[in-house]
Amino acid sequence: MVSRIVVLICLVLLPLQAVAALSASVDRNPVLAGEFFNLTIRADQNVKGEQPDTSALLKDFVVGPTSVRSNTSIINGQVNHTTQWQVELMARNPGDYTIPSFAVANMQSSPITVKVVAASNADTQSKDVYIETSMENSELYVQQAGVYTVKLFLANDLTEGQLGSPELENANVSQLGKQKESYEIIDGIRYLIIERNYLIQPQKSGKYTIKSPYFKGRIRDNYRTRAASAIGRDVQLTIKPIPENISGNWLPSELVTLNEEWQPEKQSYQIGEPITRTITMTALGITKEQLPEINLPSINGVRSYSDQAETNNLVRNGKVISQKVESFALMPQTPGTHTLPEVRVPWFNVITNRIEYATLPTRELTVVGDPNFVQPTITAPQVSNAPTSDIKEDSITTRVETPIYYWPLVILGYALWLITLLIMWFKRKPVTTLAKTDKEYVPSANPLPALQTAVKENNQRAFYHQLVKMCKFHTGSADLTKLNNVINNPQFAEAINHLQANLYAGKNHTVDLKFIYQQLNNLNKKPKSENELTQLY
Template sequence: MVMRLFCCLLLISAMPLWAMTQLQASVDKNPVLAGEFFMLTISADDTIKNDQPDTSALLKDFVVGPMSVSTRTNIVNGSISKQTNWSVKLMTREAGDYTIPSFNVAGISSQPIALKVAERSKETEQNNDIFIKSSMSSDSLFVQEAGVYTVKLYLAKELLDGNLTAPSMPDAQLSQIGKQQEEYELVDGKRYLVITREYLVQPQKSGIYTIDAPVFQGRIRQNYRQLEVSAMGDSTMIEIKPIPSDYQGAWLPSELVNLDEQWQPDSDTVEVGTPITRTLTLTVLGVTKEQLPDIELAEVQGIRSYPDEKENNHLVRDGRVISQQTASYALLPQTPGTYTLPEVSVPWYNTKIKRISYATLPARTIIVTPSSLTNATAPVPVQAQRVNEQSQAEQPVRTVQIHNTPLWLIITCAIGYLLWLITLVLWWRNKGTPSSDKSPDTKVQGDSTATSLARLQTHAKNANLSAFHHELNCYAKLLTQQSSNAIDALTQQINDEQLTQQVAKLRAALYSSHDDTVELALILKVLAANKNKKRTSQHATLKGLY
C-alpha cells in the first residue's frame, strides 16, 4: 500500500505544471497608414477558456473589429506546450503616435505597444484603385431634422470580398435607406464599379459634430494575385441648430409643408344620410414618417365623423427625405341644415426663413337637404285617392266571349269511350275462364293430400309400419308429382333433419333386422307443419297479386 502511494506521488511530481506565465501583445504592421487596418494579436502560453482580454480601451482611438480566439498544443521531443491567441483588427483615421495599452488575463499583464500612424499621401489616394467619397445633403440641420448622408465606394479592380463599415456620429441616429446600388462610372478615363449607400441622419442634440466616414477593407485580384486593400473616406463637419425657444406645439422642422384635401362626392349640397369621404394629405420635406403629426378634425353637431386608419410613408428623392400622411374621414349628415366645417391648420417651422408657418385648409360650408327617399314613400293624399277611384269607376266594362264545344266532337268521344268499355268486358270474361278450370284440380289435390294424411294418422295409431310406409309413398307422389323415389324427393323438398332421420329408421325397421324405434308421430308433425307452411305461402302470393 505504501509503495502504491509513493508511485502515485512520484507520477504527480513528474507531470508538468501547466499554468499561464506570460502574456504578449503584438501587431503585424508598425508603422501603418491612416485608414489602414492592421492585426493586433494577444498570446498566452496556456489554454484559457473562461477569460479574455478587455479591448474596450481601444475604442477611444481605434476602429475595433470583432475578436477571434484560437488555441493550439505542440509536442516536441516529449515536451508539451500550449498557446491561446486572441486576434482583433484595428484601424485609426488620423495620423500620429498612438499607444496600445496593456491587457490583463488571469492576473498576467502584457506590455503596451507604441504605434506610429502615417498620413496617406494625396497622390497615392488619387491614383489608388479603391477610394471612398462621402457627402451630406446639408451642412447644417435643426434638431430632429432629417438629412441624407451618401457614401460611394469606387473599385477599379476585381473585388473578391470586403466589408464597408457604417458612418458614425455622436448624439444622432443613423440608419441605411433601402439597399445599396451598383453601377459603373468613368473617372479620368478609368472604369470603376461604384457602390452607393444612403443613410438617414437624425441629430438629437445641437452643436458642432463630425460624421466619421465609413472604412472599407477587402481583397482584390491583381495579376492572378490576391491583395488586401483598404480605403477610408473623409470626415464631414455638420452644424446642428437648437429648437427655437418661441416655438409652440409639435416640433416639425422643414423647408416645405403642404396640406391638401379631396371630397367624394365633390359637392357642397348633399342629402341626409349620404356618406361623404374627406381625405386629407399632409406632405412634409425633411422629416421621417414617425415625426408626422396627427391631424384631428373638430366635431360638428349634426354630422357624424368616422375616421379611418392613417397611413404614413416616406421616401428619398434627390437627396431629400419626403414624408406623407394620408387620413380619411367618413362624414354622415344626420339632419337637414347648413353646416360650416372649421379650418384645419398644422404648425411647422420653416428652416429657410427661420420662422413658424402654418399649413391650412380653409373652412367649408355644406348644405344638407332632406332625403329624396322620404318624399318618394310619402302617403297619397285623400283627394288623389278619390280621383283614382272615380277614374277606375268610369273605365268601360269589357265583355268576355265564351266559345262552346262543337257537337260532333262530343259524339265522337262518346262512341270511343263505349267501344273501350266493350273491349274491357270481353277481356275480363276471357280471363275468368281459365281460372275456373284450374280451381277444381287444385281443390281435388287438396282433398287427396288431406285424405292421405288422415290415413297416415290411422296407420301411426295402429303402429303398422308397412301400411304407413306405403301411404307415405302415396302422399309423397301427390306432393312431388314423381312416380319413383317420391319419398326421397319429399325429404329433399321439405329439408328437415328430423324427417330424414325418422324415414331412414322406418326403412331400416322394414328391410333390416335392426330393432330401431320409429317415431311415426314426429313424421306426421313435420308433414302437417310443411302443409300449413305451404298454404300460408300461397295465400301471401295471391294477396300480393290482387
C-alpha cells in the same frame, strides 16, 4: 552544497518565467490612415476561458473581430503551449497612437506606440477601393432629419467584404431603404459604386462629428485575392437647440403642405350620401413618425369616421420627404349648408427660423333631401272677398259630379260577383276536402330527390328553389318560417338565414346544404299527423 541548491532553483524558475510571458506586436509600423493592420497578442501557455480586454482600443481605432488559436509543440522532449489572439485595427486619422498593455492569466504585456501617416493624394486616387461621404446640410435643429450618403467605389471584383455604418453621438442613425448599385468610369477606370443613404436625427444640441463607415474585405487581383480596406472623410455637424418660444408639437422642416381630395366632388350632396375626404400632409426634412395626427372637429348634422392613416418617406436630392395620407368618411344627416372649419398644422420653418402654418380653408357643404321624396301639397280652399260675417256654414257645399258610366259598372260588378258565388257552390266538395287536410297547396310529387341532386352539385340557388317547394309540401305555404317551426331546430333556422343572405344580400356565408337536407329527410320520415301537430303547436 549551497551552489547546487541555487542551480536547482534556477532550473525550476526558468520554465516558470517562460510560461509567464505575454507579448503584443503589430504586423507593420508605421501604418496608413484608413487601412487595417493586425495586432497579435501571444501567451506562452495554454489559456482557457480568458481573453484580452480590447475595449480601450475603441477610443482611437476601428476594432474588428478577435480571433484566437492555440498551439502545442514538442521540441527535444519539452512540451510548449502557446495561445494567440489576433485583432484587426484601423486608425481613422494620422498621428501617434499608443496601444495599451493587456493582462491575461496574471500576465501583462508592454504597451506599443504606433505611428499612423496620411495617405498621399496620389495614392488615394490610385486606390482600387475608396469611400466618399456627404451630407446636404451641415447644420440641423434637434430632431430635424438629415440624409447622410455613403458611396463605396470598387475597381476590382469583390469576393467578400463588410461595409460598416456611420457613427454619431446623441443621434438616431438608420439606413433608408436598400443600397443602390451602379457603374461609372472615373479617369478611365470602371468602378462599381455601392450607395447607401442614412437618416440622421440628432437629439441634443452642440457640435458633433459623423464618423465615416469603413470597408474591409477581399478583392480579386488578377488570379489571386488580396485584402482591401478603406474609410471615408468624417463630417462635422452643428446641432441647434429648440427655440424657447416653441410650445406644443415641435415640427422642424423646410416645407409642410396640406392637400385634400373629395370623392365624389359635387356642388351638393344628398342626405345619407357617403363622402370621402382625403387629406395629404407632406413635409420636407422630418421623419414620417414625426408627422402629427389630423384631427377634424365634429360638425352638427354631419357624421365623421376616420380611417387608418398611411405614412411613407423617400429621399430626393439628399433630402428626406415624408407623407401622411388620412381619409375621413362623411355622412350628412340633415339638409342645409354645413361649414367645415379650417384645418391648421403649425410647423417651424428652419430656413426663416419662424413658426408657420399649413392650412386648408373652410368649406361649405350643401346637403339636400332625397329628390325622389315628394312632399304632399295641401291646397287651401278659395274664399271669396265677401265679409266673414256674410258667410254661413250651410252655404259651403261640396259638389261631386258622377260620371255617366258609374252605375253600369256597379251593376256589372254585382252580376260578376253572383256568378262567382254560383261557381264556388258547385265546386264546394274539392274545397271541403282541401280544408280537411288543412293545406292551401298540395304538390303532386315530393321535391326531396331534387333537393338531393342540388346537394351533390352544391347549387345553392337550385337547392333554395326546391326548398320552397318542400315548404309548400309540408305547410301548404311558401313561408319558410312555418317550415322552421315544423323542424324546430335553431341550427336549421340559422342555415336557412345564411342561404337567403348569400342569394339575395350578396353575402358569402358557409351553408351546409347536406345538414338542411338531412333535417328535411327526417321530417319526411315522420308520420303526417306528427308534422301537423308540431305545426299546430
